[in-house]
Amino acid sequence: MKKYLLSFALACMSLTSFAQADYEKIMSEKIAKIETCKTPEDFQALGNDFQRIGSKESTQWLPQYYAAFSQIQKGRIMMRNGNMQALDGVAAEAEKYLGMAQNLAGADNAEIHLLQKMAYSLRMMVNPQQRFMTDGARAAEELNKAEKLDPYNPRVALIKAEDVYFTPEQYGGSKTKGVEMFKDALAKFNAFKPKTVLDPNWGKAEAEYFLSLPAEKTK
Incomplete structure (x- = not known):
C-alpha cells in the first residue's frame, strides 16, 4: 500500500511539473x-491569447x-494614429484584466500599478483639458504607488521619462530633461533582473530608441 501511495504521489508531482x-x-x-506586434490588431490578437491562457491558469x-x-x-498605437475616441473602451478592457491580475497578485504589485497608471493616461488623452484633474490625477497616484513599491523598477523610470518628454514645456515638460531621465x-534596465523568465521585462528598447534620436529632435 505504501509503495502504491508513493508511486501515486510521484506521478502527481510529474504531472504538475509537466503542466x-x-x-x-x-x-x-x-x-x-x-516585440513583433506593430498594429492594434496584432496586440488585440495577442491579448486574446493571454486571456485564454489566463482562463485556464486561473491561479496565475x-x-x-x-x-x-x-x-x-x-x-x-491608436493614440499615435489620432484615434482618441476609442481609448476609453481600450482602457476599460485593460482595467478589467488588471483587476483580475491584482486579485491574484495582491495590491502591492508595482508592475500592476504601473499599468493602471498607463490605462488612466489613455483615458486622459480622450480629452486632456477636461480629464487632467480626474484621470490625470489618478494616473499620477498610480505612478507614485508603483515607485514607492519598487523605486528601482526601470519601467517606472521609463514612463516618468515619457511623461516629461511628451508634456509641453508650458505645462512643465522638457525634452532635454526627458532625455536625461531616459x-x-x-x-x-541594465541593472535589472526579472524574478522569473515570465516576469515583466519590457521597455529597454524604448529607452534606447529615445536616446538614439539626433540631438535636434530632442529639443
Whole structure:
C-alpha cells in the first residue's frame, strides 16, 4: 500500500511539473511576440491569447497582466494614429484584466500599478483639458504607488521619462530633461533582473530608441 501511495504521489508531482513547464513554454512564446506586434490588431490578437491562457491558469496573475499590457499597447498605437475616441473602451478592457491580475497578485504589485497608471493616461488623452484633474490625477497616484513599491523598477523610470518628454514645456515638460531621465531608465534596465523568465521585462528598447534620436529632435 505504501509503495502504491508513493508511486501515486510521484506521478502527481510529474504531472504538475509537466503542466508548469508547458505553461512556461506557452507564455514565453507569447511574451516574445510582444516585440513583433506593430498594429492594434496584432496586440488585440495577442491579448486574446493571454486571456485564454489566463482562463485556464486561473491561479496565475501574469497572463491577465499581459492581456492588460497588450490592450494598453494597442491603445498607445491608436493614440499615435489620432484615434482618441476609442481609448476609453481600450482602457476599460485593460482595467478589467488588471483587476483580475491584482486579485491574484495582491495590491502591492508595482508592475500592476504601473499599468493602471498607463490605462488612466489613455483615458486622459480622450480629452486632456477636461480629464487632467480626474484621470490625470489618478494616473499620477498610480505612478507614485508603483515607485514607492519598487523605486528601482526601470519601467517606472521609463514612463516618468515619457511623461516629461511628451508634456509641453508650458505645462512643465522638457525634452532635454526627458532625455536625461531616459538615461536613468536605461541604467536601471541594465541593472535589472526579472524574478522569473515570465516576469515583466519590457521597455529597454524604448529607452534606447529615445536616446538614439539626433540631438535636434530632442529639443
